[in-house]
Amino acid sequence: MQLIDLSTPVDARFWEPEPVRHEPMTPAQGAEHMTGAMREHFGLDLSVDELPDGEFLNNDTFTLTAHTGTHVDAPAHYGSRTEYGGGVPRTIDELPLDWFVRPAFVLDLTAIGSGAATVADLESALDRIGYNPKPYDIALLWTGASARAGTPEYFTKFVGLDGPATEYLLDFGVRVIGTDAFSLDAPFPHIISEYQRTGDRSVLWPAHFTGRRREFCQIERLANLEALPVAHGFQVSCLPVKLTGAGAGWTRAVAMIGDPS
Incomplete structure (x- = not known):
């Protein structure tokens, strides 16, 4: 088949009447985000340096209709x-x-x-x-x-x-x-x-x-x-x-x- x-x-590069906004989060930024969230919401302390390569998971935020x-x-x-x-x-x-x-x-x-x-x-x-x-x-x-x-x-x-x-x-x-x-x-x-x-x-x-x-x-x-x-x-x-x-x-x-x- x-x-x-x-x-x-x-595609945020496309022309749109209501533009698309794409905010990428790199794996390094993901590590900072995750460790900060763990401390804030669960009281768990984990250093970025303890993660492999100092990275966690990437993420992407799109704003669009x-x-x-x-x-x-x-x-x-x-x-x-x-x-x-x-x-x-x-x-x-x-x-x-x-x-x-x-x-x-x-x-x-x-x-x-x-x-x-x-x-x-x-x-x-x-x-x-x-x-x-x-x-x-x-x-x-x-x-x-x-x-x-x-x-x-x-x-x-x-x-x-x-x-x-x-x-x-x-x-x-x-x-x-x-x-x-x-x-x-x-x-x-x-x-x-x-x-x-x-x-x-x-x-x-x-x-x-x-x-x-x-x-x-x-x-x-x-x-x-x-x-x-x-x-x-x-x-x-x-x-x-x-x-x-x-x-x-x-x-x-x-x-x-x-x-x-």
Whole structure:
């Protein structure tokens, strides 16, 4: 079985609207930290010099949002109330695991460039690969945006979905839609421009707000979709980190190609 990494790294060197802070602790610093903590909390006295090479264990502290890097958006991200179920959206730790290890298919939207893909765009992409999505398939949108990851352009030039296109995928029974772009919606400048042109509130972040009416998740900031050797007939694992009460969780998304035996 071939494993293909579909994840964007969390990298403090990347340009981000909300910058990542990475504070590494060296093994030598770890020794000072550990011995000091032992004295403070347990009254135990241990000298750094007594440790092998005067070192203990390294550590890393990252400060970032749950939407940095490749992550899964939970229904709670879309709003505080829903039009389905009991009206309370589920957080990332409450979602069924079997949504996130499933057969997947990838749609090539790279020719669009930037803006919002429509139902016609998705129908054309499905026709090209000759595939009819099944319930609980994971839909992956290859827009080409991941090539710009780490730059300001990554946040302003990509392809998202309009409202009907989002509904179109959900009508197949899809519960997880992934994209290699910053957002499943079109870029902010495109959305604001469309709203100012039309005055139609339905163009305001429709892919996200659809989640207030229908329960689904989205994976944002995927990568390496161009490396997939087939457009369907493979599985994806994108299990989110269990952040209690959170509207999103990071994931190491992986495509699994071939027979797992």
